Amino acid sequence: MKFYDLSVKTPQGKNIxxxxxxxxxxxxxxxxxxxxxxxxxxxLEALHQKYKDQGLVVLGFPCNQFMDQEPETNDTIEESCRINFGVTFQLTEKVDVNGNNTHPVFSYLKDELGGLLGSRIKWNFTKFLVTPEGKPFKRYAPTTKPEKIEKDIKKLLKV
Known part of the structure; x- marks a missing residue:
C-alpha cells in the first residue's frame, strides 16, 4: 500500500x-x-493560503475520538470551520484515527511514521507531512504549531 493508492471522502461523500x-x-x-x-x-489556513499555489495541499480529517471534541456532523463541519475559523482548505468526512475503524490514510501514515505512543495518535491536531512523491516525510506532535512546519514545507516545495 502506498499513499497514492488511498482515498478519503469529503463531508458530502465525494471521493478524494x-x-x-x-x-x-x-x-x-x-x-x-x-x-x-x-x-x-x-x-493551517495561513499555510494553505501561502503555499497552495506552490503545491501544498492541507487536508483536515475531523475526528471525535478524543473527549468528544468534534461534535459537528459531516453536514455541518465545513460551515462550522469556515465561520468559526476561516477554514477554506479541504476537510474530509469524520474519521477514526485509532482503533478498529482507523481510516486507511491514518493506518498507513502511522505505520510509516510511528510516534511517542508507537503507531497510535495521541491527540487532535497530530500532523503528517507527505512529500510531492507520496513519501511520508515527518510526523508532528499535536502541540507543534503549524508555523513550525513551514521550513519543512518550503524544503519539500523547493521555495
Missing amino acids: EMGDLKGKAVLVVNTATKCGLAPQFDG
Whole structure:
C-alpha cells in the first residue's frame, strides 16, 4: 500500500483520491473544532493560503475520538470551520484515527511514521507531512504549531 493508492471522502461523500495529489506536498491533520488546540486552524489556513499555489495541499480529517471534541456532523463541519475559523482548505468526512475503524490514510501514515505512543495518535491536531512523491516525510506532535512546519514545507516545495 502506498499513499497514492488511498482515498478519503469529503463531508458530502465525494471521493478524494490521493493519487490526484501527485506532485504536491500534503499536510494531513486530524482536527476537532472544540479542542483547546483548535486555534491551530488559523495557522493551517495561513499555510494553505501561502503555499497552495506552490503545491501544498492541507487536508483536515475531523475526528471525535478524543473527549468528544468534534461534535459537528459531516453536514455541518465545513460551515462550522469556515465561520468559526476561516477554514477554506479541504476537510474530509469524520474519521477514526485509532482503533478498529482507523481510516486507511491514518493506518498507513502511522505505520510509516510511528510516534511517542508507537503507531497510535495521541491527540487532535497530530500532523503528517507527505512529500510531492507520496513519501511520508515527518510526523508532528499535536502541540507543534503549524508555523513550525513551514521550513519543512518550503524544503519539500523547493521555495
